[in-house]
C-alpha cells in the first residue's frame with residue numbers, strides 16, 4: 001500500500017468510528033509498542049538502537065507527522081519527504097523500519113498517542129485528541 005492510500009484509509013477509518021474509552025485506546029498502543037517498538041526504543045522509551053522518545057513531541061509537534069514517520073520508516077520518509085525529519089530537521093540516518101505493511105492505521109495512531117502520553121508527558125486525553133483517536137472506536141483496536 002502506498003503512503004497516500006494508507007493516509008486516506010487512516011482518515012476513513014477514523015472518520016467512520018464513534019467514541020471510545022481512553023484506557024483501552026492507550027492500552028492498544030501500549031501492546032503495539034511492547035511487541036513492535038520496544039526492541040529498539042527501550043521498554044520505557046529510553047532509547048537503544050533508536051532514539052529516546054522523551055522528546056517525541058518536540059520532534060513531531062503534529063501527531064499526523066509522527067504517524068506518517070512511523071508508517072514510512074527512514075527509507076520511505078527519505079523518498080517521500082526528504083533527508084531530514086521533524087521540527088528540528090533531524091538527519092534521517094536510517095534504521096527505522098516502515099510499519100505500513102505491518103500495522104494497521106489504527107494501531108499506528110494508537111502507538112503514536114501512547115508514545116506522546118507515556119514518554120513525552122502529554123496528558124492522555126490530549127494525546128488521544130492530537131492523534132485523532134477520540135473519534136475512533138476501541139473495538140477497532142481489539143480486532
Ligand code: HEC
Nearest residue numbers: 036037040049050051055056059074092093094095096111
Ligand atoms: C529496528 C529498530 C527500530 C524499530 C523496531 C522501531 N524503531 Fe523507531 N527508530 C529507529 C531508529 C534507528 C530511528 C532514527 C531513524 C533515522 O535517523 O533515520 C527511529 C526513530 C523513531 C522516531 C523519531 C523519534 C525522534 O524524536 O527522533 C519515532 C517516533 C519512532 N522511531 C517510533 C517508532 C515506533 C512507534 C515503532 C514501533 C511501531 C518503532 N519506532 C520501531 C529504530 C527502530
